[in-house]
Amino acid sequence: MVTLGVRRWDTLADSVQGVGKRRNQDWYACEGAGSGDDPLVLAVADGHGSAAHARSELGARFAVDRFLGRAAEFGRAARDCHEPGRLARLMTYARDDFPRALVHDWREAALGHWSRHRPVADDGAPEPGADQKLVLYGTTLIGAVLMPWLFVAWQIGDGDLAVVEHDGTLRRPLAPAEEDLGDETESLCGPQAWRAVRMHWAPVFDQARTPRLVVLSTDGLSKSFASADGYREFVDGLDNRLATEGSSGVRAVLPEWLRQASRYSGDDTTLAAALRHAPADGARDDPPGTAEEPLATEQKTET
Numbered sequence: 001m002v003t004l005g006v007r008r009w010d011t012l013a014d015s016v017q018g019v020g021k022r023r024n025q026d027w028y029a030c031e032g033a034g035s036g037d038d039p040l041v042l043a044v045a046d047g048h049g050s051a052a053h054a055r056s057e058l059g060a061r062f063a064v065d066r067f068l069g070r071a072a073e074f075g076r077a078a079r080d081c082h083e084p085g086r087l088a089r090l091m092t093y094a095r096d097d098f099p100r101a102l103v104h105d106w107r108e109a110a111l112g113h114w115s116r117h118r119p120v121a122d123d124g125a126p127e128p129g130a131d132q133k134l135v136l137y138g139t140t141l142i143g144a145v146l147m148p149w150l151f152v153a154w155q156i157g158d159g160d161l162a163v164v165e166h167d168g169t170l171r172r173p174l175a176p177a178e179e180d181l182g183d184e185t186e187s188l189c190g191p192q193a194w195r196a197v198r199m200h201w202a203p204v205f206d207q208a209r210t211p212r213l214v215v216l217s218t219d220g221l222s223k224s225f226a227s228a229d230g231y232r233e234f235v236d237g238l239d240n241r242l243a244t245e246g247s248s249g250v251r252a253v254l255p256e257w258l259r260q261a262s263r264y265s266g267d268d269t270t271l272a273a274a275l276r277h278a279p280a281d282g283a284r285d286d287p288p289g290t291a292e293e294p295l296a297t298e299q300k301t302e303t
Helices: 056-078 082-118 131-135 228-265
Strands: 008-016 028-031 038-048 140-146 150-156 159-163 198-204 214-219 267-275
Touching: 008 028, 008 038, 008 228, 028 056, 028 267, 038 056, 038 131, 038 214, 038 267, 056 082, 056 150, 056 159, 082 131, 082 150, 082 267, 140 214, 150 214, 159 198, 159 228, 214 228, 228 267
Parallel strands: none
Antiparallel strands: 008 267, 028 038, 038 140, 140 150, 150 198, 159 214, 214 267
């Protein structure tokens, strides 16, 4: 039987510009309470940043903004889908239709921006094709939705989703079987990009087994370590600090942690995380459909 009570989540997020970079190509958002009426949505995006992707900081913002819109729609569809049969249909939608809709929305945003801000063309130069225009906005994206009975996440390209389970087990459920080589990565600007979207689907049939920490980060963080073990140690350390100091203490030092990582990786570095708070002894979770005060939204300012 699915337990429908609401867990409260606390969020922390920040982003730092890479050393020597002209602007920060990353973008992020944390919105919502994690209830059935107001799912918690996390997203981070990393614009590619090279000369071929000259508008990728905008592409990253479009990716996060369009994910927020689609995640809200997904939350409405999922609101009454906590029963196993309905969850199976929702999973099919999340796996097949959601990536297509998200890529479509992103492409429309990027091409719409191009049409409003097209560069002055050389006389006689042909109009670039749609695919050429989209390359300018190329970006990766990781997004997650957390509800009382469901945790689902999507990823295209590099970056990391780390999950600390209720028992302390650390997993990276969307890590590719083989890491991308060098700076090569899948992208929202790629042909048939929806086929490259990976999904993590995790129904919560017992709230005691809800993950206690979910971390999304761009690859500027993981690249700052010599091996994957270093990244795992970072997440373990984050989990321990949150357990002992709470989110307010960690939130104060997070920017310096990210700046230090950026100095090693040389890249923009962004992290968005959600920490679950179990109810106090004897306390009851809010019943489904009960509104909860939303968590403060944290959004990077435009550079």
